[in-house]
Amino acid sequence: MVVHEERIGATALLVPRGRIDSATAPALGERLGGALASSISALVLDLSGLEYISSAGFRVLLVANRQAQSSGVPLHLCCLPDKVHQLFELAGFLELFPIHAQMDEAVAAASAVKASGGRSAGGA
Amino acid sequence: MGLPGCETSSQAALDGDRARARGRLVAEVSIVNALPEIGRVHEPCRRAADAAGLGAGARADLLLILDELLSNAIRHAFPDGGAHAIDLKFRVRRSGLEATVEYGGVAFDPATAPLPERRSSLDERPLGGLGVHFVRELADELRYRRVGDRNRVILTMRTGAVTRRKGSDGRP
Numbered sequence: 001m002v003v004h005e006e007r008i009g010a011t012a013l014l015v016p017r018g019r020i021d022s023a024t025a026p027a028l029g030e031r032l033g034g035a036l037a038s039s040i041s042a043l044v045l046d047l048s049g050l051e052y053i054s055s056a057g058f059r060v061l062l063v064a065n066r067q068a069q070s071s072g073v074p075l076h077l078c079c080l081p082d083k084v085h086q087l088f089e090l091a092g093f094l095e096l097f098p099i100h101a102q103m104d105e106a107v108a109a110a111s112a113v114k115a116s117g118g119r120s121a122g123g124a
Numbered sequence: 125m126g127l128p129g130c131e132t133s134s135q136a137a138l139d140g141d142r143a144r145a146r147g148r149l150v151a152e153v154s155i156v157n158a159l160p161e162i163g164r165v166h167e168p169c170r171r172a173a174d175a176a177g178l179g180a181g182a183r184a185d186l187l188l189i190l191d192e193l194l195s196n197a198i199r200h201a202f203p204d205g206g207a208h209a210i211d212l213k214f215r216v217r218r219s220g221l222e223a224t225v226e227y228g229g230v231a232f233d234p235a236t237a238p239l240p241e242r243r244s245s246l247d248e249r250p251l252g253g254l255g256v257h258f259v260r261e262l263a264d265e266l267r268y269r270r271v272g273d274r275n276r277v278i279l280t281m282r283t284g285a286v287t288r289r290k291g292s293d294g295r296p
Binding site for chain 2: 019021022023051052054055056058059083087090091
């Protein structure tokens with residue numbers, strides 16, 4: 001797994017590619033934790049390049065979600081491939097995050113939450 | 125005399141049927157009980173998936189299932205530590221690809237082990253058991269036997285079972 005990272009204004013965009021499993025989940029956790037500890041106003045996780053995500057990956061997402069909530073940074077997801085969407089469904093994680101079909105939409109929604117001081121209901 | 129020859133042919137056909145029933149061994153690998161070892165399973169697993177004609181989705185499911193089974197075994201089967209072998213065999217059968225995972229240590233049946241109750245509050249949800257939940261949902265068949273002092277988990281991924289996955293039944 002490799003993780004591409006960029007900033008769009010004050011929003012951090014993380015794009016992991018490949019597999020998130022017991023070997024790679026800790027590295028994703030470090031990248032998410034590092035981004036959330038930096039001075040960002042929102043975080044978007046683009047999952048378009050994922051082959052699959054195991055239970056170790058879901059644990060990392062849960063920790064990141066708690067950290068994001070405690071630091072007041074909206075965390076939105078986007079672009080789930082069918083396989084990844086199925087795993088989110090099986091894990092019961094579809095309701096945990098605002099999930100969007102498009103990256104632009106996710107960045108706009110996450111940024112808007114921070115700007116308005118509230119939390120959006122999420123999209124597709 | 126013709127009969128003995130017929131018997132030989134029948135016997136050969138019977139042997140062939142038995143061999144097909146057992147499946148054709150297409151890959152095997154042994155790892156030791158350390159998490160970084162799991163990566164060594166990927167190449168034989170992909171090779172076996174190709175030999176069985178599994179699609180990309182089923183191959184990804186198999187890799188995920190093995191990651192869950194192996195990481196679970198490595199974390200929990202050997203509480204006293206030490207180096208222990210975990211053996212994997214992949215066989216192509218008529219129905220698809222059969223993977224066998226065999227290891228010693230603490231007995232654990234992923235097919236019937238009770239899972240923690242899922243709570244309604246996702247933020248409070250305990251994640252223990254999620255890996256086993258994935259294994260049960262994604263494998264087309266899952267069997268377990270305790271053989272002597274070893275665990276034997278046998279799972280099958282069917283060829284061409286495109287929409288077989290539970291939870292993908294078209295519900296919104």
